[in-house]
Amino acid sequence: METRETRSSTDLPPVAREYNGVDRNAFLFGWTPQAExxxxxxxxxxxIAYVFWDLIGYSVVRDVLHLIGY
Structure with a gap:
C-alpha cells in the first residue's frame, strides 16, 4: 500500500516565496513575476466589474453591435 506524506495546514510557510526570494504579493514596479x-x-x-455593468443594462458590446447593424 502506498503511503502519502501530508502536511497539516499549520505547517505551511508564513509567506509564499517566488523563485527570486521575493514575496509574491509584493507590489513591485517593472517586469517582475509579482507584476504579472x-x-x-x-x-x-x-x-467581473464589466459583467455586472452589463447585467444592469449598460452594455458597450451590445451598443456597438447595435450601431453597426447587428
Whole structure:
C-alpha cells in the first residue's frame, strides 16, 4: 500500500516565496513575476466589474453591435 506524506495546514510557510526570494504579493514596479500576478488579479476584477455593468443594462458590446447593424 502506498503511503502519502501530508502536511497539516499549520505547517505551511508564513509567506509564499517566488523563485527570486521575493514575496509574491509584493507590489513591485517593472517586469517582475509579482507584476504579472497583480496584472492577472486586476484583469479578473475588471472582467467581473464589466459583467455586472452589463447585467444592469449598460452594455458597450451590445451598443456597438447595435450601431453597426447587428
Amino acid at each position: 500576478i497583480w496584472n492577472g488579479r486586476l484583469a479578473m476584477i475588471g472582467f
